[in-house]
Amino acid sequence: AQSVAQPEDQVNVAEGNPLTVKCTYSVSGNPYLFWYVQYPNRGLQFLLKYITGDNLVKGSYGFEAEFNKSQTSFHLKKPSALVSDSALYFCAVRDGTGGYNKLIFGAGTRLAVHP
């Protein structure tokens, strides 16, 4: 079965420092991977996705993610964190079994960026 793991409940980083939010996955077949962000009292917003092609994927708000097939990882990164990046981040993998589209989400990682 497809699954996603986000090993950190919370990540703390100082403003201006680089940030990494970790995600590992387990899929059969080619992985379709996603990152979503949830700001307080808001729905999930799409950040970026990996379907095929370059292992480094660029997304919204200066975020990028690196797909590593050998390590089955899809870590989210940003070179310089902002306080406004503080939010809940979800990694997800598409489950295409049965011919329908479902997203399998990780438990989420709360990112706290301190001034």
Added chain:
Amino acid sequence: EAQVTQNPRYLITVTGKKLTVTCSQNMNHEYMSWYRQDPGLGLRQIYYSMNVEATDKGDVPEGYKVSRKEKRNFPLILESPSPNQTSLYFCASSLDRKNTEAFFGQGTRLTVV
């Protein structure tokens, strides 16, 4: 503006009192789904719909019903809510079952007492 709209945003109800959470999208998307979000569990799919009159169970369908009579609307029905259905609910839509970028509503926080 392209959006998924859920109502209500907040709801407190009593055990056993039927309720409906509405979801509407204005993007002419075929695929819609409902998720519930619980701490430490991420989002789990309740039901999904591939098009009008085509719905099916997700991972946690017990205690829920859905309908898809029109393409834009996908209401979530709790016939007899119980406290274990206290959660944050999200409706999502995507263009079709192959296009996997999903758009989410703002969420409905439901409390069942």
